[in-house]
Amino acid sequence: MKDETELKYALxxxxVPGVGGITAKKLISYCGGVEAIFREKKAALLKIPGIGEYLATSLLNQEVFDRAEKEIVFLKKHNINAFFYLSKEYPSRLKHCEDGPIMLFTKGVANLNSSKVISVVGTRSITAYGREQCAAIIEGLKKHNPLxxxxxxxGVDACAHKKALDEGLHTAGVLGHG
Known part of the structure; x- marks a missing residue:
């Protein structure tokens, strides 16, 4: 994100405990922006459907800003990029997923809005034959320059990334967690 203030509010x-992608998007929609959420009075937050006492109180807790500032220091120290779901760098296809994450973190260079994206999934217990086939598939895709x-x-995931890097292709690893 370009603006550190915007990043602080997004982080x-x-x-905020209890805020996931769906709730965050609802709050942004009702309040008019991520910064506006934190400027709202508790009474106004409580009028938003699905926002109860606990969540409204949590949104007004200064501690989340202190933690966000520490996160910004960590991101800078480790050269990690952060993309909020309203930023142009955020994957446009993912914006259409109702429960998609509101923040993505990347390290390195990859266009997450590439027009050609291939997702590779498979067993963790890859056989020699599986490794050969995976490598051949990635090699065959090289001319299309996909992400x-x-x-x-x-297993298959690691094989695909290694072969893609050997072929000079960009890769993105998506770590699944809540």
Whole structure:
């Protein structure tokens, strides 16, 4: 994100207990923006469907901003990019998923809005034959210059990433967690 203030508000929203993608998007829609959420009075937040006492109180807790500032220091120190779901760098296809994450973190260079994206998934217990086939598939895709995406697990995922890097292709590993 370009603006550190915007990043702080976005990270703070992610750090509020009980706020996931769906709730965050609802809050942004009702309040008019991520910063506006934190400027709302508790009474106004309580009028938003699905926002109860606990969540309204949590949204007004200064502690999330303190934690967000620490996260910003960590992101800078480790050269990690953060993309809020309203930023142009956020994958446009993912914006259409109701429960998609509101924040993505990346390290390195990859266009998450590439027009050609191939997702590779498979067993963690890859055989020699599976490794050969995976490598052949990735090699065959090289001429199309796709972004190779997987969950970064052992086996097929790792094979696909290694071969993609050997072929000079960009890769993205998506780590699944809540």
């Amino acid at each position: 703070a929203l992610c750090l 190779i995406v997987s969950g970064l697990a052992f």
